Amino acid sequence: MMRFLKKNKVSSLETIPHELVTEILSRVAASSVADIYNVKLSSKKLKEVAEDAHVYQHACLEKFPIVQWKSLSEKQKYFLKKCRESSNPELLYRDAL
Numbered sequence: 001m002m003r004f005l006k007k008n009k010v011s012s013l014e015t016i017p018h019e020l021v022t023e024i025l026s027r028v029a030a031s032s033v034a035d036i037y038n039v040k041l042s043s044k045k046l047k048e049v050a051e052d053a054h055v056y057q058h059a060c061l062e063k064f065p066i067v068q069w070k071s072l073s074e075k076q077k078y079f080l081k082k083c084r085e086s087s088n089p090e091l092l093y094r095d096a097l
Contacts, residue, residue, distance in 0.1 A: 033064075
């Protein structure tokens with residue numbers, strides 16, 4: 001009986017509209033890259049939503065120096081590539097400099 005109840009249980013995250021979760025995660029990304037990375041690690045659903053272009057478009061890049069003194073890791077390169085593809089205004093401004 002207990003197994004049946006767990007199977008039909010709906011996560012509270014699944015009751016929130018996808019667009020609202022995307023907007024919330026874009027605001028998290030606008031305040032901290034580390035926080036959006038931690039959100040991605042918390043659940044499969046949030047990882048999927050955090051990969052939306054809207055989230056990368058609003059990501060804050062203050063942790064990335066304008067002048068790179070050492071090479072970036074693969075994760076950092078991937079993150080900046082996704083920001084560029086999403087037309088992140090901060091990254092576009094840095095590229096123009």
